[in-house]
Amino acid sequence: MYKSGFGNHISFHMPGHKGKKFFPDDLTKFDTTEIDGTDNLYAPRGIIQAAQEHAAEVYGAGHTIFLTNGATAGIVSAILALSDERGVIIVARNCHKSVFSGIILSGAYPFYVYPKMYGDFAGSVAPLDIEQAILKNKDKRISAVALTSPTYEGITSDIKKILEITNRYGIPLIVDEAHGAHFPFSPDFPQNSAAVGADIVINSMHKTLPVFGQSALLHINAPKLVPKIMACLELTQTSSPSYLLMCAMDKFFEDYKAYDFGEYSRNLQDTRAVLKECKNIRLLENDDLSRLVFLAKDMGNFGNTLRDKYNVEIEGSFDGHAIAISTISDSIEDLRTLQNAVLETDRLYAPKEQKTAEYARTDTVISPRKAFFGKRRVVPIEHAAGEICAENIMLCPPAIPIIAAGEIITESIIANIPPILREINVTEEKYVK
Numbered sequence: 001m002y003k004s005g006f007g008n009h010i011s012f013h014m015p016g017h018k019g020k021k022f023f024p025d026d027l028t029k030f031d032t033t034e035i036d037g038t039d040n041l042y043a044p045r046g047i048i049q050a051a052q053e054h055a056a057e058v059y060g061a062g063h064t065i066f067l068t069n070g071a072t073a074g075i076v077s078a079i080l081a082l083s084d085e086r087g088v089i090i091v092a093r094n095c096h097k098s099v100f101s102g103i104i105l106s107g108a109y110p111f112y113v114y115p116k117m118y119g120d121f122a123g124s125v126a127p128l129d130i131e132q133a134i135l136k137n138k139d140k141r142i143s144a145v146a147l148t149s150p151t152y153e154g155i156t157s158d159i160k161k162i163l164e165i166t167n168r169y170g171i172p173l174i175v176d177e178a179h180g181a182h183f184p185f186s187p188d189f190p191q192n193s194a195a196v197g198a199d200i201v202i203n204s205m206h207k208t209l210p211v212f213g214q215s216a217l218l219h220i221n222a223p224k225l226v227p228k229i230m231a232c233l234e235l236t237q238t239s240s241p242s243y244l245l246m247c248a249m250d251k252f253f254e255d256y257k258a259y260d261f262g263e264y265s266r267n268l269q270d271t272r273a274v275l276k277e278c279k280n281i282r283l284l285e286n287d288d289l290s291r292l293v294f295l296a297k298d299m300g301n302f303g304n305t306l307r308d309k310y311n312v313e314i315e316g317s318f319d320g321h322a323i324a325i326s327t328i329s330d331s332i333e334d335l336r337t338l339q340n341a342v343l344e345t346d347r348l349y350a351p352k353e354q355k356t357a358e359y360a361r362t363d364t365v366i367s368p369r370k371a372f373f374g375k376r377r378v379v380p381i382e383h384a385a386g387e388i389c390a391e392n393i394m395l396c397p398p399a400i401p402i403i404a405a406g407e408i409i410t411e412s413i414i415a416n417i418p419p420i421l422r423e424i425n426v427t428e429e430k431y432v433k
């Protein structure tokens with residue numbers, strides 16, 4: 001692994017540093033532990049506290065906590081802190097698996113809100129749908145509303161409007177803003193959710209900013225939630241948080257003004273304008289300028305073509321779209337290389353019709369925790385319709401469950417499961433119809 005060195009391709013995938021130098025070479029100097037003067041992440045009173053306060057100021061958040069086990073640890077901890085088996089959590093169905101993991105661990109019962117679909121991927125959730133979900137569950141204890149904004153494809157939901165609704169009903173809003181850690185650094189990016197006032201926001205810094213993998217942030221705008229979330233972070237995170245990761249995050253907040261986000265934004269706009277010359281591949285008009293999403297038919301081999309012919313490695317190729325992650329670490333030359341590779345490859349693809357798809361919906365009939373931890377049985381996929389799923393089944397990326405624990409497996413959901421999966425765990429736990 002070490003010897004492989006991971007090649008020298010032009011990166012349009014995470015982490016956001018793109019393999020370029022952003023940190024001093026003497027890494028080991030920064031890889032320390034809790035000794036005199038280095039503070040403690042779980043009881044910060046010194047340099048970690050000061051660094052977190054600086055980060056909070058940058059994001060316009062009330063309180064910010066460094067995460068060294070990815071956004072995942074922050075999301076799971078937030079759900080654990082807020083919800084339990086006594087209540088319902090309202091969740092956008094296109095959330096990342098970490099939200100579904102948090103639900104299994106907490107024992108909460110999910111009520112799913114379905115997003116708008118863009119053919120083979122999901123987009124925003126409508127504020128009205130969130131309000132209707134709240135009203136449908138008004139006789140129950142609603143612990144939180146959780147959603148993803150922006151999505152992997154750079155589509156945001158109207159967080160301001162959704163927050164007005166959740167505030168009106170006194171329900172905390174958790175925004176998984178994993179893919180939007182860069183939002184505060186240019187007015188050309190969408191407004192970041194912590195600055196709008198969302199109760200809890202999680203940013204995966206390593207996806208779009210020059211820091212090390214697993215570096216992330218948890219912002220809290222409701223001070224009373226801080227102690228419980230901190231306690232849950234101690235349940236889910238390592239007791240040896242990486243000082244190297246924390247120092248690199250702090251370094252970015254020290255340095256960010258020196259990065260030319262204005263020029264970067266202009267470069268992105270120019271690249272987007274040129275990419276519109278493609279005849280077959282269409283660039284998605286999404287909310288995040290930096291997330292380049294290419295739409296065409298049968299794009300499964302798009303990434304391979306860019307790698308083999310142009311030495312460009314993108315984030316992912318799917319059936320009807322492909323994703324390139326651009327960050328402040330990309331030079332104008334990197335963007336041009338990607339742009340020319342896409343222009344030259346365009347003729348290999350056929351345009352994709354503008355299809356709207358329906359989310360393959362089903363019902364949750366038993367709590368995901370009970371389905372996951374209860375008695376299980378393995379059944380062949382072709383005999384699974386009508387059974388209740390005991391696990392979360394997904395492709396990663398995007399790590400959005402095709403079927404989640406507690407949901408009834410239907411024929412249309414089976415049709416979405418990749419053929420490589422031959423068997424599925426179903427629960428034998430009883431449920432009330």
Ligand SMILES: Cc1ncc(COP(=O)(O)O)c(C=O)c1O
Nearest residue numbers: 070071072096148176178204216
């Ligand atoms: C929408 C979304 N949320 C959360 C995560 C988890 O982030 P991390 O890898 O930092 O744990 C991901 C990771 O891909 C993601 O795509």
